[in-house]
Amino acid sequence: MSDLIADIARQLDAGRVIPYLGPGMLALCAGDPVPATPQALVAVMTAKVSVPHKIRQRLTQAAQYIENFKHRKSVVQIMDGAFAAVPEPSPLHRALAASAAPLWVDTWYDDTLLAALRQARPQGGWRQVQGLSQSEHFGQWTASYDADDQPTDAPLADAVPLLYRPLGGRSPAGNYLVSDSDHVEVLTEIDIQTPIPAVVQERRKGRHFLFLGCRFDDQLTRSFARQIMKRSSDTHWAVLPDAPTRMEARFLEEQGIARLPLSLAAFADGLTQALAPA
Structure with missing residues (x-):
């Protein structure tokens, strides 16, 4: 397993891996608690x-x-x-934020990874895009912000990494997809990729996804993951210490996701060390 973790680290350093974070990542954090499930x-x-x-x-x-x-x-x-409190980012959050990943996908509402990006990249040079509720922004699927939290529609250069928050987030504008109607609107269009930004569709091509702190034991999480990773590579990984449910196991097999049966904390230690500068 250590060899695989080292290989994932090398591919992260080469910009070939997209970290995909779920609420389970909060278990690695200290500081003020926020809802983690x-x-x-x-x-x-x-x-x-x-x-x-x-x-x-x-x-x-x-x-x-x-x-x-x-x-x-x-x-x-x-x-x-x-989600007013911001937990102190874990070493893994900071290592991922400092990595050469071209894209991070964060599927919970807390600002922990955002804080890690600000710590790792105080000079800026990155951007975030968030999903929007149609009840508040009818006809507009996403909002884009620069590293200073200012709205921007400027084209994104290839070298600028992107934080994608499909369910929205606390900062900077309190955008949330959380109600039934929020999800129905997105899921009605997501098969044809309308709610997914074009830059995300482009950056996932040929790349591997690394799922951390995620479970796929309900249809909603499976639907978002399936559509976000569409047309990417055929090799991905998910850290899942507990035995998957029947539907999770089927999803992992269908999507070419290899289960890594490690605790998230153990994997985090291994990957953080592998990503540390020599």
């Missing part, structure tokens, strides 16, 4: 607003109920509060 996030929501018992543990449905019976602003305010 959909279950934890929906608990925050339902502590703020009463929702019917049958959906109290269902994040997208609870968010939709709040949006319908309170206001979309209520959902945004709850999300802003839940």
Whole structure:
């Protein structure tokens, strides 16, 4: 396994690997806690607003109920509060931010990787693009920001790395895809790639994805991963210490994703060391 980790590190250094981060990455972080699972996030929501018992543990449905019976602003305010703290980036976050990856995909709402990029690249020279809710930005699928959090539509040079946050994020503008309607709008179009920025479609070509802190045990996470990695290489890796569910195992096989049966902490130590400057 150490040889494989070293090979992944070499390919990251060569710009051939795209890190794809899920909420499980927060387990590596110290500092103020933020919700690190959909279950934890929906608990925050339902502590703020009463929702019917049958959906109290269902994040997208609870968010939709709040949006319908309170206001979309209520959902945004709850999300802003839940992710106001920024955990201290782990050594793996910082190593990935400093790597030669042309693209990072971050599929949770916290700003940890964003903070790592600011630490690793204080001079800037990178950009982020976030998915947008159609209930707030009808007809506009994404928003792009420079390293100073300023909106920008300027063309992205090939040498400028990109942070892609398909579900949005806390900073800089509180963009969130979290309710049922948010996801339905995106999933209706995602098969034809409309919500996925052209630069992401271009940069994934021929590259390998490295899935960290992700599970694929629900249809939503599988759908996003499948469409984001479309037309990439046929070799990918996912750190999954626990035995996959039947549907996860089928997804991994279909997508050419090799399961690495290590704890995330053990893999993080190995990859961080392999990426360290000589």
